[in-house]
Amino acid sequence: MTAEVREIALSKQDLREVTAFAAACAEAVLEMFEADQPGDSRPRAAVSAAWEFARGGERGKALRDTAWAALKAAKGARTAAAREAAWAAMSAAGAAYLHPLAEANQVKHILGAAAHAARAAELVADDDRSIGAGHLQLSVRRATPVVVDVLKRFPVAPSGGGRVGELIRVLDADLRSRSSGA
Incomplete structure (x- = not known):
């Protein structure tokens, strides 16, 4: 018998705030993918779709499709940094699909774009962990009180998942x- 998972109250505005946060984090590293794959606009389209939802658009098939397309774009990247940047874009579009379940894995929907963006930045800087730490601090400043709430x-967040x-x-x-009133 499995334990029952508690549901968490999430409004559409909560989802929009989380998605805006994720889109801002991913947008910061899009150029890393585009330098590697200049003719591939799929990650940028995913971030644009995330912004569209965050600004009042619908959470529908087109948004989900852009996330899948960014994932496919990552597979075609030549460098690990470009791949991480595409995953950040995929995560930004996927943030709109945060499930209202009290499961640790759902934290990846909230913070995945920021973490992939930080990893992309580290890799561009020859795996300099201080660069990733700097990106995380930018993400902390980007997070609104609603995102933190x-x-x-x-x-x-769950264990595992490598870097x-x-x-x-x-x-x-x-x-x-961070204080809720920050």
Whole structure:
């Protein structure tokens, strides 16, 4: 018998705020993908679709399709940094699909774009972890009080996930320690 998972109250405005946060984080590294794959606009389209939803658009098939397209674009990237940048874009579009379930894995929908963007920046800088830490601090400043409140409704980020998982957990801890009134 499996334990029953508690549902978390999420409004459409909560989802829009989380998606705007994710889009801003991913947008910061789009050029890394575009330098690697100048003719491929799929990650940019995913970020644009995320912004459209965040600004009042619908959460429909087109948004989901752009996320899948960015994932496919990542597979064609020549560099690991470009791949991470495309994953950040995919995560931005996917943030709109945060599930209202009290599961630690849902934290990835909130913080995945920021973590992939930070990892992309590290890789461009020859795996300089201080560059990733700097990106995480920018993400902390980007997070609105609503984003922090939504994050705090979920369990802490799960273990695993390699370096991106580690970045998610660092960002999770930093945001949870931030005052709700920040």
